[in-house]
Structure formats: C-alpha cells, structure tokens
Amino acid sequence: MKTLIALLRAVNVGGTGKLPMAELRGMAEDVGFDNVRTYIQSGNLVFSSSDAMPDARKALEQRLEDYAGKPVGVILRTAQEMHRVFDANPFPDAEPSKVGVLFLDNAPPPGIAETAKGQTDEVIEPGEREVYIHFPSGMGRTKLRLAAMSDGTVRNINTVRKLVNMATGSGSK
Structure with missing residues (x-):
C-alpha cells in the first residue's frame, strides 16, 4: 500500500463544483481506497491504495464523473513526491x-x-x-x-x- 494525494480540479471554488468532502471520502472508499481523509473544502484527498497510480486515478475519476455527470480532473502525487514539492x-x-x-x-x-x-x-x-x-x-x-x-x-x-x-x-x- 502506498499513500497517495489526489488534488481535484475546480471543486468548491467560487461556488462552483460543489462536492461535500464526506461524499468524496465515501466515493474513495467505494472504489477500494483505505485510510481516506480530506482536507478543507477544495478537493484534497489523502488515501492508501495498492493500485498502480494510473489505475487509482482512473477509478477515482470514473467515480467522480458518475457523481458529477462530467469529467473531474484529478492530479495524483505520492506522499514522497508531495514532500519534494514542498x-x-x-x-x-x-x-x-x-x-x-x-x-x-x-x-x-x-x-x-x-x-x-x-x-x-x-x-x-x-x-x-x-x-x-x-x-x-x-x-x-x-x-x-x-x-x-x-x-x-x-x-x-x-x-x-x-x-x-x-x-x-x-x-x-
């Protein structure tokens, strides 16, 4: 299992793209992610997954599209990559x-x-x-x-x- 960070595009910014973080956590759990946590109302998701990053991203994007009725962009980083960014x-x-x-x-x-x-x-x-x-x-x-x-x-x-x-x-x- 690796820890991943998903950054969603255009979620809860300026009154558009409303997605309650409790629902986002539920969607992530529904696709099989573990230790799911969110941070503030702007589409930040931390979770653990044994899936390869492209598979984890695809699963999350599909679940989000099913929910929103349109594609929702997802940027993924590992915990180590995010640490290097910081x-x-x-x-x-x-x-x-x-x-x-x-x-x-x-x-x-x-x-x-x-x-x-x-x-x-x-x-x-x-x-x-x-x-x-x-x-x-x-x-x-x-x-x-x-x-x-x-x-x-x-x-x-x-x-x-x-x-x-x-x-x-x-x-x-």
Missing part, C-alpha cells in the same frame, strides 16, 4: 499563503513564465511537474493567467504542507 519551494521566505503551486501531470511547457498573461508583481518558477508562483499582492487579487492553468490545479504552500503532514503522519514543518 521542499523545492523557491520562495521559502515569502508568506506561505501567498505562494501557490500549480500542479500538473507533466512538466510545465517551456517559456511558461514568458507567456504569462495579466502578470503584475507575481514571480513564476517552473518545477518538475508543477509551477511555483509567488503572489506578493495575494492569490485572490491576481489576474495572472498561465496556459497550463487549464490543465492543473493550484494549492497554496500551507495546503501543500498540511497534505504532506497528513500523508506522512509527521507534525508541522
């Missing part, structure tokens, strides 16, 4: 609520920072399969748009830290 934060001195991580399935496209739209004071740093963004004026105020945003989902570094802690059983870092 440790690789290029903005360790920034206020954690103002550092976002755009999680992607694949490497960010080349030139992602140079092709940004609506950028003001945001600083963009590509990672392995994520993009780190420092939002000095706050995430809620940004007009920043990256082409890859339609393929991924953003979490602030506080949420990343909490998911690492939940997945590894460690205390706060």
Whole structure:
C-alpha cells in the first residue's frame, strides 16, 4: 500500500463544483481506497491504495464523473513526491499563503513564465511537474493567467504542507 494525494480540479471554488468532502471520502472508499481523509473544502484527498497510480486515478475519476455527470480532473502525487514539492519551494521566505503551486501531470511547457498573461508583481518558477508562483499582492487579487492553468490545479504552500503532514503522519514543518 502506498499513500497517495489526489488534488481535484475546480471543486468548491467560487461556488462552483460543489462536492461535500464526506461524499468524496465515501466515493474513495467505494472504489477500494483505505485510510481516506480530506482536507478543507477544495478537493484534497489523502488515501492508501495498492493500485498502480494510473489505475487509482482512473477509478477515482470514473467515480467522480458518475457523481458529477462530467469529467473531474484529478492530479495524483505520492506522499514522497508531495514532500519534494514542498521542499523545492523557491520562495521559502515569502508568506506561505501567498505562494501557490500549480500542479500538473507533466512538466510545465517551456517559456511558461514568458507567456504569462495579466502578470503584475507575481514571480513564476517552473518545477518538475508543477509551477511555483509567488503572489506578493495575494492569490485572490491576481489576474495572472498561465496556459497550463487549464490543465492543473493550484494549492497554496500551507495546503501543500498540511497534505504532506497528513500523508506522512509527521507534525508541522
């Protein structure tokens, strides 16, 4: 069994995509996942599975589509991968609520920072399969748009830290 973290796209954001976390936990248990936990109302799921990652993702996406009547994007990371994402934060001195991580399935496209739209004071740093963004004026105020945003989902570094802690059983870092 390995511990996995699922990040759902467009769940409970801005009043759209309502999915009660109790129902999400139930769906995850229905497809055979163990030790299922959620964190806040934005589609963060921590669970254990003996399935290969592509199979776990497919099972969860199918169950979510059955529920929602439309595809719901899921980004998966192992506990170790999420820990590496947290440790690789290029903005360790920034206020954690103002550092976002755009999680992607694949490497960010080349030139992602140079092709940004609506950028003001945001600083963009590509990672392995994520993009780190420092939002000095706050995430809620940004007009920043990256082409890859339609393929991924953003979490602030506080949420990343909490998911690492939940997945590894460690205390706060």
